[in-house]
Amino acid sequence: MSATGSAYRRGPFREGDRVQLTDPKGRMHTITLTPGKQFHTHRGHVxxxxxxxxxxxxxxxxxxxxQYLVLRPLLSxxxxxxxxxxxxxxxxxxxxVIQMADVFPGASVxxxxxxxxALSMSLLRAVGDTGRVHSFERREDFATIARANAHAFFGEDHPAWTVTVGDLVESLPDAVEPGSVDRVVLDMLAPWECLEVVADALAPGGVLICYVAxxxxxxxxxxxxRDFGTFTEPQAWESLVRGWHLEGLAVRPQHRMHGHTGFLISTRRLAPGVTPPPRKRRPGRGYAAQEEAADEEASKGTDVTAAEAPPGTDDAEWTSEALGERVASAKRMRKLARGVVPPSPR
Structure with a gap:
């Protein structure tokens, strides 16, 4: 039995296949093959x-x-x-995420x-049909679009995928057994709010990786x-990708690149009752002094007003708009949801 979606990744083009047309200038157009239809540009049609x-x-x-080059689009x-x-x-x-979190075939994620x-499809590819990807999304409209996008790419509903509309903190304990999850991937505004339920769900040695903007x-x-006490010392990084122009002897970096998109930070679940070894690298003096001052003010019972509190202290401040993200309007979301109804199985 072939893996989910593999039948649609090889062989001649069939009705319902998504194909990518690339013109001589490198412009790409993605279409879904439908008998009797035509693909039009201002310079003719196919x-x-x-x-x-x-x-x-x-x-x-x-x-x-x-002339167009015609290929099936890669997942990327x-x-x-x-x-x-x-x-x-x-x-x-x-x-x-797939590599550094070591997402393996058969894993529970x-x-x-x-x-x-987008990330859900990469996770499904990695765990395969024998694994499990439990996805949680607060917004029904986002979940609808995600399901339709995955259905269109794989050609069918992926058997390893479960999408739950709801809050992770409230829904996760009912969805998985404690200590049964191999990997957790959080792409959300405030992942620190979920550490307790994530720690309960992760198996010892399991990986938690967060994507933040x-x-x-x-x-x-x-x-x-670090403060939670049941995780290893976190590691953080970002990746930058710069393409190169290749033409004869004119070999140079491209002027445009995929620069900063987000940060990744990962840690691993310790065994029950184990505390992490003490850090040898201590925070800077300024950080330590700030912590001591805060403890001293707290011991005196001093009331710190919102105006005096440093940015980010109030969790209500953590919104998509405050972090500079573009937020789709309700009208646009309704239009997208209407246009991504999953096609019938091929």
Whole structure:
């Protein structure tokens, strides 16, 4: 029995397949092959019927003489062009999550939130049909779009995937047995709020990896991991990808690159009753002095007002808008949800 979706990744183009047309200038267009339909640009059109039955990696010429290279889109291509309500996790970061969290075939993985489903599809690819991906998303409209995007890519509903609409803290204890989860991936505004339920769900040695957009989030979740006491010392990093221009002797970095998209921070669950070894690298003097001053004020019973509190102290401040993210309007979300109804199984 073939793995889910593999039948749609090889062989001649069939009705319902998504294909990517690339013109001589490198512009890409993704279409779904439908008998009788045509793909139009301002420079001619291509008949879908001319592509159905052709092998992957073919070329086709439109009515104006423009030649297109025709290929099935890779997962990395698909996630960058699929319908989205929330910002997607870029392929460069999804690859880091899979590798650095050591997501393996048959693993039990918890993910929150789902967004548009980009990272979910990479996780499903990694765990295979024998694994489990339990995804949690607070917003029903995001979950609807994610399910439709995954269905369109795999060609069917993935048997390893369960999507729960609800809050992770409230829903996770009912969804999994304590100590039964191998990996947890959090892509959310305030992952530090979920550490207790995540620690209960993770098996000893299990990996927790968080994807956050800003340095303030990175700092807060890192300190929360240390303070919790049941995780190893967290490791944080980001990845930058810069393409290169290759033409004869003109070999140089491209002017545009995928710069900062987000930070990744990972840690591992310790065995029950085990405390992490003391850190040999102590925080800077300024940090220690700040902590001592805060403890002293607390011992005196001094009331620190919201105006005096440092930014990020109040969890209500952690919103998508405050972190500079573009938030899709309700009107746009309704339009996207109407347009991504999963097709019938092929």
């Amino acid at each position: 008949k879908h019927d001319d592509l159905i039955g052709e092998p992957d990696g073919s070329t086709v010429t439109n009515t104006a003489g423009t 291509d698909y996630v960058m062009s699929m319908p989205r309500g929330a910002a997607v996790v870029y392929p460069k970061d999804a690859g880091q 918890v993910e929150a939130g789902v967004g548009s489903g 800003t340095a303030t989030q990175l700092s807060k979740v890192g300190e929360a991991m």
